[in-house]
Amino acid sequence: MDKTKISSFQLFALVYLFEMGSAILVGIGASARQDAWIVLVLGMISGLLMFLIYYRLFLYYPDLPLTSYIQKLTGNFIGRILCFIYIIYFIYDASRVLRDFGELLTTTIYTNTPLLVINMLMILTSMYAIIKGLEVLVREGELFFIIVYLISIVGFILVVFSGLIHLEYLKPFLENGYIPVIKSTMRESILYPFGEMIVFSMILPQINEYKKAKKICLTAILLSGINIILTTIINITVLGVDSYIRSPFPLLNTVRSIPFGRLDVLFMLYLVIGVFFKVTVFFYSAVYGVVDLFQIKNPRTPIFPIGLLILFASIAIAINSAEHFKEGLNVKYIYYPLEIFIPFFLFIIAHFKNRNEQLKVKS
Template sequence: MQKISNFQLFSLMVLYEIGSTIIFGFAAEAGRAAWISVLISTFIGLLINLLYLYLSKANPGLTLIEWFPKHLGKWIGFPIAWFYVLEFMYDGGRGLQDLKLLIPNTILPRTPSFIVQILFILVIVYALYAGLEIIGRLGELFLPIILILSVLEIILIFFSDTVHFQYLKPFIDKGFKNIFNSVVPLGITQTFGQTIEFSMIWPEVKDQNKLIKSTLLATLVSGLFIALLDILAIIVVGATTFSRSNLPLYRLIRTISIGKFIENLDAINVLFFLTTAFFKLFIHIFCAIKGVQKLLYTSNKNKTIIPVSLIVLYLGTNMASSGPEHIEVGVKIVPYNLWFPLFYVLPILLFVFILIKKALHKKVFST
């Protein structure tokens, strides 16, 4: 069995949680208060990750897919477990759809999007055969590179004379209602709620004693990084452009221009996105494959890599006919009808059920 270190887990989680926000932004509908929405979402994300960690500790050695059958029985638990597997595949398809939206509109306008998607899924399949341990090593290599280049980008932005701190005021120009609407349910489900997938990976971590620290630190670092990106976008392109643009952080990097020599660096941001998208899509498909493996009681994951990857590829090429439709579904439909029930409602209900079960067990044995 392949094992990863705590730093490798930390690296994978940070890259996963940054994900597509490095291009699409986070909580843009909140306007100038987007960074406040990010911080609130991060705080709630820390709490929900504590809940996931508690459930993992209460079921040692078991993954998310096995929690529900263990406590609710096969007639209720197995259908719920399959819902999570299907959700992992669906989110993988949405990740591929992001590529379909981004690549033709940025660095490869004449390249058919399905060619990019097929090539990307082939790289993912190769990574899946390589295994989690290899990708964990790759994650701990790429994370410092991403962070160092991000710091360099921030420095270049400040030297480009495009920063206007007055764009941040007033901080809550659209009111608390907009902040709340950007936090619930999208802010707390996209990125932070999705980390429930790592409950499929936590049993593979070598040092279980540092699991809580690694997980919460990764969530905190990711949240602060995303909040910083939102602040930069607001003070450079303005709150209006930030909230209305489909690719606000892509527009941000295009503003870099120093002496008409250092400019046109937007391709770097796309490469950043491709890197984080690779790790996020790998996690989606890896967890789906592991879930199928657990539910079908098969020890050979290689048999399911190609079928699951083909399903994700089909979803990624057919789930939306246009970019606006893809974004609208991801903002107005999926968070309410899929993510919030699976990431919050069911885990909280399972948590309550376990507490009641323990209380009853304690009462029976104490009498």
């Protein structure tokens, strides 16, 4: 892969855009009803703690991506199997986000356009960005971060001054106790979107000042998490709990409630930018993983076949939108090993292995 070194702000913008991605599109924590925002707070705190594990592994091997140091820590046989599983995970998650994007557009605006066409246009754009290299992607991130944040501020101001917010919809607090909140946190927000930061284990080795990676990524996770929490609170206080639960795309309904013209255009622009970066980061990491695992000399070789695989997986993943969203909730449990358990065990192995090596050097 390219030897591009990315700056601190470029990494910050990329993490922020990735975390926002499609997270504001769906109603995370809806099963906790008006306490959905608490689910996201707990998920964000868990995500910050999980990233500390990813970061510690990065410090042990600052020049290696996830697929390289897995093999160093677990051996070639087990390591290559785990690497292949992570590559499949990157491809699968890219296809899910791509399907989210396609479902929104085909059910709201482009109702007569085939899902395949919508998804194909997005994957071709991501493919082109990866061919151009990580440097082009992170430079785009710098520009689009500013655009996305301005859209967020404008949208927030318009919602507040439109008089649509009813804070009483957030009551009663913990109406059904803390059990539904804990269940929803374990089922959703820990893994999505915060646990998906594991993908940046493929990108962190390319940061200019690796000692700043911790502060940069934690700040980006915190900022994006706060924005997602605020978005959820706004959705609930504008739509009401029942409408928030029933709506597949609550933020779109919230934007359409603003009596200042067709502001859903801004929402669509926001969505296209967020989904593009999320799909492309997963796509890039899958390509990087294949190149690293199979030692492919030309890094562009796997781009087209992996892109096709993501595209067709996004179509074949479910028959309709209802099945797609249902599967999204059920399949998240298999992310626990990939986002939490395996990184934790890798951290333990790395800790003892590096400690033993340091003791050997001292002796």
